[in-house]
Amino acid sequence: MKILAINGSPNRNGSTAKLIDMILDVCENEGAECERLHMEDYVIGECSSCVKYLNECEHCHCGGDDFMQLKAKMLDADGIIIGSPYYSGKPTGQIKNFIYRLEFTSVNNRFFENKYIVGVSSSAVSNSKKIAKFCASLGHGSFMGNGIISGVFYESIVDKVVMGDLAENEELKEKAKAVGLKLIEDIRTKRKARFYKLKKVIFKKWTKVLCIKVIRCIDKIELRIRRFAEDQGWIKKINKIED
Template identity: 35%
Template sequence: MNIIGIISSPRKNGNTAALVREAMKGAAAEGVTTQEIFLTDYNIHFCTGCSACLSAGICPLQDDFEQLKQRLYKADGVILGSPTYAASPNAIMKNFIERMGMFERFTSAGFGGKYVVGMSTAGSMGAKKVANDLTELVKGSVIRRGYVSGTLGVSVKGGTVNDIPNALTQAHALGKRLAQDIRSKKSYAWQNLFGRMMNRMFIKPTFVNIAKTQKDGRLRAVYQTLQQQGVC
């Protein structure tokens, strides 16, 4: 099993990084292989909205995003960690999520079937909201659902997360839970149940129909991916 921690903080030894690393220690204690991806180490351009990924399957921008995407695809679980800026995930994380793009919305190729944890730290308020926001792409998966093992938002109130032992304990426990969920294939049957019902009855059939009607054109790569998944 493989879990990756994706950290969007600009500070390699900041509060968010410390929280994610503690969660990865918890996962490692369960015998899981862990990898850290520090987004500021990579060259990731802004999405231009060209939608070329829908037909080609890859982004035409010449940067490091595709290699990161492939690492995400191979993971069994993901920890997303972002500091809280203006009551939202920071721009670095938003950009990464945007680059997953409509291809992810149409195919669930990256987060579908995966277990995810959202984590955030804030100087004052908003960290819990942001930690939850980080899991929205998973909860909104159309073709194949993902699973949220949990979220953790911590207000450091001008200090550091290392000054809050309970926060580190919770992070460690959440990492362990993530690993255990992957191993046991926990179903979270009640998670986002209404949204999943609406998706199954209306949204997913619509997406699949659109992919079929444009399989030789704008949505060629989407259709091919859905075929590989046994959806089309």
């Protein structure tokens, strides 16, 4: 069983990394093979909205960067822990950018359908649950095949730091244990997402509607190009009855 942890904070040894480590310790104790990595070690270019994902959906090279390498690591894992600090109600730019890239390459292929995800977030004082949830949902939730949310782990750390080492805080340790064990159990039992079958049917229909719309749009564009080429005399008019 492989678990990959991605720290989306620019601080390698910051609170987000510590919260992630607390869950990983639990997973390692359960025999999981765990890998920790930091987003700051990877170059991830910005999403250029090239929409190539519609045809080349397995690849997203728009930045000529480390994106595919990181994605490959995610695909190789059974469980993914992804974390970001809370920055004024939002995740870090690094995490947002990475998730945007992931969203579009996952729409058609449902890459993360069988992956179990835990979102982590730390803040100074604010409630960082929504950031942990955003990370866990990889942007838009399991509806698009973006993984099954196994849990969230978030904490405002000011009090805890004042009280001592974050990783030694008993209350936090208990929470981390519950989240870690749930992740392990989900992977072992291959838990399905809620309303899995219903979502699959809806997703299929949605894809069909989208495909039809795209085809109609392409038809219209083709027709306009054809008319233009006909007017220029580059090609023969096909709808004119020849004498």
